[in-house]
Amino acid sequence: MTPEMKGFILLSVIKMLLVFTVIMIGVALLTLMERKVSAWMQNRRGPNRVGWAGLLQPAADGVKNILKEETFPALANQGLFFLAPALSFIPALLLSAVIPFAAPLPLDFDFSLGPLGRFAHHGLMPMVVADLPVGFLFVLSISSMGVYGIALAGWSSNSKYALLGGLRASAQMISYEVAMGLSLIPVLLMSGNVSFGAIIHEQQVGLWYVLPLFLSFFVFLISGFAETNRLPFDLPEAESELIAGYHTEYSAMKFSFFFIAEYANVVTVCAMVTTLFFGGWDIPGHWDEQGGVLQTLVTGGAFFLKLMFWIFFVMWIRWTLPRFRYDQLMALGWKVLMPLALAYIMVVCTAIYAIEHVAGITNPKVEALALFGVNVVVGLLVFGLLDSGMFVRGSGRRPATSEVTG
Amino acid sequence: MAIGVKVMKRPERQVSYVRATLKGMALTFKHMFEPKVTMQYPEEKSTADWSISQRWRGTHRMLTDEQGRSKCVACGLCPQICPANCIKLVPGEDEQGNRYPLIYEIDEFRCVFCGYCQEVCPEEAIHVGVHFENAEYTRGRFVYDLERLQSQTHPVSTLWDPSDPRGE
Numbered sequence: 001m002t003p004e005m006k007g008f009i010l011l012s013v014i015k016m017l018l019v020f021t022v023i024m025i026g027v028a029l030l031t032l033m034e035r036k037v038s039a040w041m042q043n044r045r046g047p048n049r050v051g052w053a054g055l056l057q058p059a060a061d062g063v064k065n066i067l068k069e070e071t072f073p074a075l076a077n078q079g080l081f082f083l084a085p086a087l088s089f090i091p092a093l094l095l096s097a098v099i100p101f102a103a104p105l106p107l108d109f110d111f112s113l114g115p116l117g118r119f120a121h122h123g124l125m126p127m128v129v130a131d132l133p134v135g136f137l138f139v140l141s142i143s144s145m146g147v148y149g150i151a152l153a154g155w156s157s158n159s160k161y162a163l164l165g166g167l168r169a170s171a172q173m174i175s176y177e178v179a180m181g182l183s184l185i186p187v188l189l190m191s192g193n194v195s196f197g198a199i200i201h202e203q204q205v206g207l208w209y210v211l212p213l214f215l216s217f218f219v220f221l222i223s224g225f226a227e228t229n230r231l232p233f234d235l236p237e238a239e240s241e242l243i244a245g246y247h248t249e250y251s252a253m254k255f256s257f258f259f260i261a262e263y264a265n266v267v268t269v270c271a272m273v274t275t276l277f278f279g280g281w282d283i284p285g286h287w288d289e290q291g292g293v294l295q296t297l298v299t300g301g302a303f304f305l306k307l308m309f310w311i312f313f314v315m316w317i318r319w320t321l322p323r324f325r326y327d328q329l330m331a332l333g334w335k336v337l338m339p340l341a342l343a344y345i346m347v348v349c350t351a352i353y354a355i356e357h358v359a360g361i362t363n364p365k366v367e368a369l370a371l372f373g374v375n376v377v378v379g380l381l382v383f384g385l386l387d388s389g390m391f392v393r394g395s396g397r398r399p400a401t402s403e404v405t406g
Numbered sequence: 407m408a409i410g411v412k413v414m415k416r417p418e419r420q421v422s423y424v425r426a427t428l429k430g431m432a433l434t435f436k437h438m439f440e441p442k443v444t445m446q447y448p449e450e451k452s453t454a455d456w457s458i459s460q461r462w463r464g465t466h467r468m469l470t471d472e473q474g475r476s477k478c479v480a481c482g483l484c485p486q487i488c489p490a491n492c493i494k495l496v497p498g499e500d501e502q503g504n505r506y507p508l509i510y511e512i513d514e515f516r517c518v519f520c521g522y523c524q525e526v527c528p529e530e531a532i533h534v535g536v537h538f539e540n541a542e543y544t545r546g547r548f549v550y551d552l553e554r555l556q557s558q559t560h561p562v563s564t565l566w567d568p569s570d571p572r573g574e
Contacts, residue, residue, distance in 0.1 A: 040438040045446075320434045321427065387424040 003110065003120035010119050011107075015129045016097075023096050027263040028058035030311065034263075037315045061256075068252040073158050076249065080156035085250070085257035088149025091142045092264035098135040099271040100196050102127035102281050102300035105293065126197060127281075127296060136194040139272065140181055143227065146265060147173040150229070150236060150246050153258070157249035165245025168326065169229060169236035175333040176226035176233075182341035183219035186348040187276050190371075200280040206364035208284070210277040212371035214379055215344045217277040219337050224269035226333065228262060230314060232321040233329055270310035278306050340382065347378055460564045463519040463534040466512050467562055468555035476556055477531035480505045484523035484532055492516035493523065510552040514540065521565050533562035 032047065032054060039046030047054035072081065104124035112118050132138050147170050154166015187209055188194060191202040203209055210217045226233040237245030247258045274280060281299035324332070351374045355361050361370065445453055452458060468476050480497035492515075498508035524533045537560035542548060 037438075039444075040442075041434045043437055043440050043443045045442050045444040316431060316434060320430045383424050 001117075003118035004122070006117065007109070007119040007121035011121060011125060012129065015127075019096055019101075019129050020093070023093060023264060023267065024260075026267065027260050028062065029055075030263045030266070031061065031259065032057050033311070034315050034318075037312065038319050041316075041319045065253050065256040070252045070254065071249070073249045075158045077156040077158070080152050081249075082254075084149050084153035084156060085254045085261070086149070087152060088146055088261040089257050089264070091145040091149070092261045092268060094142050095139055095268040096264070096271070097129040098132050098138050098196060099268070099275055100126060100128040100131075100200060100280055101271075101303050102296045105296040127300065128196070131195075131197060133195045135196040136184070136188070136199070139268075140184070143265075143268070144173075144177055146227075146261070149258075149261065153250070154236075154246040157246070159249050161242045161244075162246050162248045165236045165238075165242045165248070168238075168242075169246055172226055172229070172233065172235060172329060172333070175330060176223040176337070179219055179333055179337035179341050180223035180227060182338060182345065183216045183223060184276065185341075185345050186213045186216045189345075189348055189352060190368075196275055196280070199276060200282060202364065203279040204282050207368035207372065208277065208279040208282070212368040212375060213277065213348065214372075214375045215340065215382060216348075217273070219341050219344070220276070221273060222332075222337060224273065225314070225317065226329070228265040228269055228314075230262075230266065231318040232324050234323060235326055235329060238323060266311060266314055267307070270307050270314065273310050274303065274306040336386075344378070347374065458536055458538065460536060460561075461566055462536045462538070463521045463563050463565070464537040464560075465514055465535055465540055465558070466517075466523070466550060466555055467533050467535045467537075467558040467560065468510070468552065469531055469533060469562070470556050474556075476507065476510070476552060477529045478507045478510060478527075478552075479529050479531075480507045480510075481528060483526045483528065487522045487526045489520060489522065490516045490518045507552060510555065512550050512555065514548045514550060515545070521563060524563065524565060534565075536561045536563055 035057075036046040036054070047057040050056040050060045072078065104126050106123070107125045108122050110118065110120040110122075150169040150173070151166045154162045154164070154169065157163070187199065190206075190209060190213060191199045193199060193202070206212070225231075229236050235245075236242075237247065239245075242248070247255055250258065281303040283299060283302045348371070351371055352367075355367050355370050359370075361367050445456060468478060470476055480495060482495060482497065485491070485493040485495045492513040494509060494511040494513075495507055496509040497505050499505050519534060521534045527533075532555075535558060537558070540548075
């Protein structure tokens with residue numbers, strides 16, 4: 001092994017430990033944040049007894065869950081019942097490996113470590129665990145695996161509520177995956193690359209994609225909610241109908257794992273929104289292109305702030321909107337978001353072609369601004385129609401029988 | 407149309423989803439900065455908005471006279487009227503012929519906190535109290551004997567006054 005390779009492995013292990021620790025602690029704190037935010041929105045205080053301002057509440061919950069009795073349903077499929085929490089947990093964590101969380105760090109070292117030999121690294125170190133050239137596709141493929149954990153949990157529990165929850169989860173996650181994937185194609189069209197590093201770079205030279213690709217962002221955000229099974233799309237664990245849905249039969253730490261998986265998924269979706277539409281660690285105004293350790297730290301802070309905002313947004317939505325009805329959920333996914341995403345691909349394709357080849361604009365900033373103009377028009381149209389209830393119909397807007405037959 | 411079927415007039419055109427969502431989000435966001443209604447219980451037990459009623463009927467208290475003896479004359483009215491039969495009274499008599507309770511026990515688990523004992527007491531000795539923190543480690547501790555009833559210090563209930571039904 002060359003010293004460079006050993007240096008790479010060393011750095012990768014360090015980054016892995018760092019990201020894993022941050023995600024695990026962060027997820028624990030997110031459960032506290034969720035409870036705090038929900039409390040504030042309901043004029044309450046939230047947990048504030050354990051530790052300062054309740055900061056040790058997650059630790060107390062963890063201890064409680066470890067000490068609790070584990071129950072197994074008598075006729076459950078033991079193997080799968082055991083495997084399901086891990087299956088929902090692993091993809092959620094895997095995804096955090098490809099999200100760049102700060103500007104590349106210039107790092108030069110060359111040292112010997114006894115029998116292990118020389119370690120060396122020269123040049124920029126990307127602040128991501130695995131700088132995959134296909135990062136984007138990796139995310140799409142791994143995020144689809146999350147459905148296995150939930151579906152298997154529902155099926156192996158040998159309980160009707162769990163089974164219904166698992167069924168709903170699989171239907172919902174597969175449906176929204178379509179819209180999610182389609183909504184991301186305009187991002188690829190704009191950036192011309194599937195690596196996260198390149199996507200962030202394109203946003204640095206142009207505009208953050210939330211402006212030129214606003215509808216993509218909108219569709220992605222809604223699909224993200226559905227993918228993570230968060231309110232208003234938490235049909236798989238609709239407690240008023242299904243007790244706790246797919247994790248009805250789970251107890252103690254295995255139940256906790258589903259919880260951790262849910263929050264890890266929220267973190268991942270928010271990180272995706274940040275990276276794909278809000279420039280990742282980018283700070284506008286070219287300040288962040290001077291390089292250096294300070295730049296890495298500040299951009300890391302910027303990424304964290306954006307991420308926290310979107311996590312807060314997810315919680316904000318959760319405590320604002322009531323749960324969808326199941327048919328409305330499916331109708332929204334298949335009849336609104338998917339055609340919208342498809343049509344939007346057409347619009348963006350046409351617009352990009354027109355801008356680049358007909359108008360001959362090559363400056364990425366001008367191009368993004370022109371696309372933003374297109375978005376304003378299309379967005380007003382779409383939101384006007386959405387607002388008037390043309391796409392999603394409540395029960396009060398069902399067509400009368402005569403309308404259907406006649 | 408069948409009799410008694412009420413057809414709701416539902417909005418046809420003004421169904422607003424986007425605006426309604428944004429409105430709801432603004433509302434929840436506004437609520438985050440409003441004063442909290444939670445009372446921090448063990449630290450604060452009553453606030454300006456909320457304090458325990460003066461008519462609250464909680465665990466009992468036996469009032470005492472100047473010499474520290476209970477005011478009870480062991481007339482037997484309270485065990486007589488008690489609907490839950492939770493008062494145990496064994497009367498005694500001293501050399502001057504004054505009656506006093508040899509044993510006076512109230513089983514607070516059986517008590518239904520009706521307050522009849524306080525109402526019926528001719529000496530205003532036994533009272534229900536304005537008090538609600540009664541946790542104990544054993545069930546036996548919930549049978550209050552005379553000594554314990556006398557040593558309670560919490561305020562006593564004013565009960566409901568028929569001539570002043572609203573407490574004004």
